[in-house]
Amino acid sequence: MHRDGLVQSACAALALLLGGVPALTASEKEDPRPPFRAVLSMRFFQEVNQNDAQAALKVWLQNIASERGVAMNPFGKIVDGAPAMREVLRDREADLVGLAIDEFDALHSAFRYTHLYVIVAGGRVEEDYVLVTHREGGRARLADLEGASLLVYSGPQMALAEPWLDLELVRNHLLPGRQHFRSQQMHSKLTKAVLPVFFRQAEAALVSRRGFETMIELNPQLGRQLRVIAQSPPVIPMVVALAAGMDPIVRAQVAANVTEIHKAPGGRQVLNLLQGERLEEITAARLAPSLALLAEHRRLRATLSP
Numbered sequence: 001m002h003r004d005g006l007v008q009s010a011c012a013a014l015a016l017l018l019g020g021v022p023a024l025t026a027s028e029k030e031d032p033r034p035p036f037r038a039v040l041s042m043r044f045f046q047e048v049n050q051n052d053a054q055a056a057l058k059v060w061l062q063n064i065a066s067e068r069g070v071a072m073n074p075f076g077k078i079v080d081g082a083p084a085m086r087e088v089l090r091d092r093e094a095d096l097v098g099l100a101i102d103e104f105d106a107l108h109s110a111f112r113y114t115h116l117y118v119i120v121a122g123g124r125v126e127e128d129y130v131l132v133t134h135r136e137g138g139r140a141r142l143a144d145l146e147g148a149s150l151l152v153y154s155g156p157q158m159a160l161a162e163p164w165l166d167l168e169l170v171r172n173h174l175l176p177g178r179q180h181f182r183s184q185q186m187h188s189k190l191t192k193a194v195l196p197v198f199f200r201q202a203e204a205a206l207v208s209r210r211g212f213e214t215m216i217e218l219n220p221q222l223g224r225q226l227r228v229i230a231q232s233p234p235v236i237p238m239v240v241a242l243a244a245g246m247d248p249i250v251r252a253q254v255a256a257n258v259t260e261i262h263k264a265p266g267g268r269q270v271l272n273l274l275q276g277e278r279l280e281e282i283t284a285a286r287l288a289p290s291l292a293l294l295a296e297h298r299r300l301r302a303t304l305s306p
Contacts, residue, residue: 031073034247036061036254039088040098042080044238044274046155046188053273054078060270063261070253082106095246096254100159101287104239105294112244115255116284118236119276121157122210125286126234129161130212131168132205132226134197139204140229142172142180148203150181153193156275157208159237160290163297165206168230170300190215198225235290240279255281 038061045053054076061074077094079085082103088094089110099107118125133139139148152161166176174180181204187193190211196202209231216223240258242251261267262278271277 033071033073034250036065036070036072036074036095036246036250037093038074038076038096038098039085039094040076040078041085041100041103042078043100043103043159044098044156045078046275048273050078050080056270056273060261060267063264063267063270064254064257070250070257072247072250072253086110089243092243092245095243095250096240097243098238098240100156101235101237101239101290102159102163102294104241104287105291108241111241113241114244114251115242116282116287117240117258117279118282118286119238119240119271119274120278120280121276123277124210124234125236125280125282127157127160127237128209128234129158129164129232130207130209130228131165131230132194132197132207132212133203133229134200135225135227137200137203140227142169142174142230145204146174146180147182150177150184151193151196151202151205152184152186153190153205153207153211154186154188155190155208155211157210157237158206160235160293161206161208161232163293164232164235165230166300167293167296168232176300176304194222194226198222204229233289233293235293236282236287237290239287 038057040053040057042050042053045056048056057076057078058074061076064070065072065074077088079088085097085099085103086107089097089107092111094111097111097113121127131142133145139145152158162177169176169180178184190207193205193207194212194215197205209228212228242255259279259281262271271279
């Protein structure tokens with residue numbers, strides 16, 4: 001099934017199951033089990049509206065509670081933007097948070113966490129990004145793209161793509177992206193970023209390597225006509241964390257089961273919406289390269305500020 005159809009059918013199933021956006025009922029408020037509050041950034045979801053995303057989150061939590069046998073009273077919330085997430089963390093209203101890595105970088109000092117997880121996609125924890133051009137366009141180097149049009153895929157895994165490209169341009173003695181390129185357009189669909197380059201309607205595309213390779217598998221002609229002229233190091237674009245201070249019994253049960261949630265039907269459905277296969281626990285040290293890239297990008301922006 002095409003991804004659009006998959007998302008629509010999954011969201012329809014969730015809406016049918018939950019009857020819309022979940023609200024905390026009186027019986028839930030009186031539930032004697034310890035609460036478990038999960039808050040995810042809207043950036044975890046693509047082409048899914050906030051109501052459907054919130055419904056998906058409740059299904060996921062219900063799976064942890066029922067199918068995995070965790071004794072908790074789950075409810076969840078989707079927030080859009082770092083300020084909204086900061087408010088949730090300030091008020092200690094989250095036991096689990098899901099953030100884009102730049103949001104985590106900006107907010108992690110606002111809360112303490114005990115466990116870190118990442119979404120595994122394509123069998124890999126890390127993502128890397130590629131800058132793609134047409135082989136017949138005469139644009140084989142970054143310098144050749146000065147004044148060109150750039151299309152950028154805006155999927156959830158692309159959180160570090162533009163910061164990396166800015167730094168790569170500067171390392172090659174060029175101006176950062178929005179000054180180097182004539183235009184820069186974002187697209188939520190991978191095909192809308194890649195195919196215009198193939199058809200010579202745009203000069204370059206910034207996409208995930210995994211997504212680009214998947215497109216080539218489906219259409220080998222893309223691999224013959226398009227070439228990668230720059231590739232990022234591997235980075236981690238999204239993070240899930242268990243906050244400190246939650247009920248210790250619930251924390252232990254969640255930590256023991258969250259990496260197994262893909263084995264339950266409801267868990268797999270939610271992971272499909274997140275474009276992933278499972279969750280894997282990592283150490284904080286695993287985030288160091290990604291956070292270092294963001295720090296370097298902040299320094300670059302500071303030097304360019306008037």
